[in-house]
Amino acid sequence: MGNMATIRRDIGAGHHFIFDDTLVKQPHAEMFNPEFWQQQNKITGQAKGRGTTIFIEHENQRWVLRHFMRGGLVGKILSDQYLFLGVERSRPFEEFRLLEHMQSQGLRVPVPVAARIHRRGLIYRGDLITLNIPDSQDLHHVLCNQPLSEEAWHKVGHALAAMHNCQVYHHDANVRNIMIDSDKEIWLIDFDRCSKRQGDSWKQSNLDRLLRSLHKEKAKNPVFHWEEKHWAWCMDGYRNAVSR
Structure with missing residues (x-):
């Protein structure tokens, strides 16, 4: 598998997306919002960790949506806020790229579908969607x-x-x-x-x-x-x- 990631920026709204265009054609901010999927009755489960991970069934795909949350003492103060140091240095983009690399090497890791960050000034929040590992x-x-x-x-x-x-x-x-x-x-x-x-x-x-x-x-x-x-x-x- 080569590098199939596509990047799209919605600069006016502060959104940056990276995605596999064989799995999702046109990412949008709403698809990273659990309430969007809840309204469509497409949430099949959830798991608690630092934040909540949502399991989604959409167009014959099973997705895992994770919102990036801080842990430890810093997490109690900043929760889901990160300092913006560049799009490619954001946590969701770095994880997407790393999963893509490991997939290309044949490792059994989740397939990255899409990631996005929402930037406001020096702060961003982010999310990642991967394919669920079946059974x-x-x-x-x-x-x-x-x-x-x-x-x-x-x-x-x-x-x-x-x-x-x-x-x-x-x-x-x-x-x-x-x-x-x-x-x-x-x-x-x-x-x-x-x-x-x-x-x-x-x-x-x-x-x-x-x-x-x-x-x-x-x-x-x-x-x-x-x-x-x-x-x-x-x-x-x-x-x-x-x-x-």
């Missing part, structure tokens, strides 16, 4: 219900290695950002604040973040089918797939 559940949900096989843990390791082989750093590699579909294939999601990086020194911290996440969920959930030996299986898969 999938996040790793947290799966492990609350059943253990993964050794082969499945190897596949988790393979997915992490494939990401690192593309020199992509994941800012928040945790159990909720790993998806498993009905064919037991592994997908990685939520690439906000992620980026391409040089070298290898940062890769271990990505893996450590996931291990901390597993320990945390094990302590928090009365039933969570994970043990240390499963991490060893995951790392076996990672080492077998990582580029030398």
